[in-house]
Amino acid sequence: MPRPTTPLLSKPGIRAAALEIIDQDGLDGLSMRKLAAALTVSAPALYFHYPTKEQLLDDVASEIMEKVDTGAFALGWREGLLGWARSYRAALAEHPNIVPFLARGPGQRDASLRRADAIHGGLVAAGWPAREATMIGASTKYLVVGAAMGSFSRGFVDDVQVYLDRYPALGDAHRLREHADAVDRDSFEFALSMFVDGLAARLTRISPSAEAGARSAPPVPATGASPRVPR
Amino acid sequence: MPRPTTPLLSKPGIRAAALEIIDQDGLDGLSMRKLAAALTVSAPALYFHYPTKEQLLDDVASEIMEKVDTGAFALGWREGLLGWARSYRAALAEHPNIVPFLARGPGQRDASLRRADAIHGGLVAAGWPAREATMIGASTKYLVVGAAMGSFSRGFVDDVQVYLDRYPALGDAHRLREHADAVDRDSFEFALSMFVDGLAARLTRISPSAEAGARSAPPVPATGASPRVPR
């Protein structure tokens, strides 16, 4: 079958199939041959549409990141940060297997820069110094990526009775596995709250005029408020 | 050369060589053949000492994690948490290439459990409810792993002039690359401070008796203070 009358493959189709395999079999479970087989096609056919496996993964990652929303910065830095962090984490939690790739991921993509700009602009407009705005953005990403990756709870095994008396402070850590997801979600929300609380306290300390977390005061264009100093 | 008079290989030697390759060439740069070549040995010889590549990596990861210190919990939960987080991050920053592996890593190892026990016990002894102690431990790990992995700053490319005017709020983000490491370190410290500040405020709120961050009051064995309730 040299050239079909109607194309068998399309970039979105390849992406969807790849993501499906990743979700089911993990990141290592995706191979070009397996992906091709799922599309009832030979492996090299994929290279007509994607020059490399990494490029394909980049595209899949970008697709996932499209669900990240920075719009809430219009309601104030606190709302913006919370909205961004939550939508970010939700996007990653939907496809946890791709997170290790996404973490080193591009970030230099256009959409990614647009998000970074919205975040930084929103923070600066609310009264945060540019340098701290950068650190807040980084910190929040740490939290989201760490939560998506680490999965603290999954570090415990549930078939071990041993450490129940060996490490009494762990109590019944073996039950963690059961509600691992819940613990992860709660821990993320907890960390986010503590972090934002600390931020709010700091903002009133360094810039008492700014209402901590409320709408940014003047209707000045958000992006214009960023001074051109190294951060 | 069937059996050498004195063994050519040893587990510590294999581990050291593996880590050296990982540090230089990245996690993907480590192959059993390359490792064997570095040790002037054939690849299958390694399998006499390590049953699998994953086991080898587990051991290397554990070796790195040995530098993580939870001793400061004797000085109070705040000092303990900060000391743990900083030594944890420092250990990962020394070998950033192995972090992606370490993040999914074992965690169920003996040493890992001992650390978890010390952390949880130290927090509970200072007045934190067990459930929140768990979340604090998880949150801190999120921060450390996220900081070690994400490398927010590395997400920017420095050869692009384009977005200077396209995304004005980003200012001169292209300079980020230069002091990427400094930004990472500062952002981590910033995040840690904000998080711990938020925690301290919460602790005085929920348990006013506990001095927020000071030494845990009575010299009671830390591990004995953990009630046996699900967390």
Added chain:
DNA sequence: TTGAACTGACTAACGCTGTTAAGTTAACAT
């Protein structure tokens, strides 16, 4: 209407990977 150029697939193959099997001999225990 013919012919060239392009498109979207194919099969074969390269060098790489982790790992297993089988062979070889030094060292050690009985």
Added chain:
DNA sequence: ATGTTAACTTAACAGCGTTAGTCAGTTCAA
């Protein structure tokens, strides 16, 4: 002296990402 174990060797397998070369169907210009 003999048998077992230890520590290596080479050969090989299946699977990986990717490249080269082939070929039929589609599109468009002359």
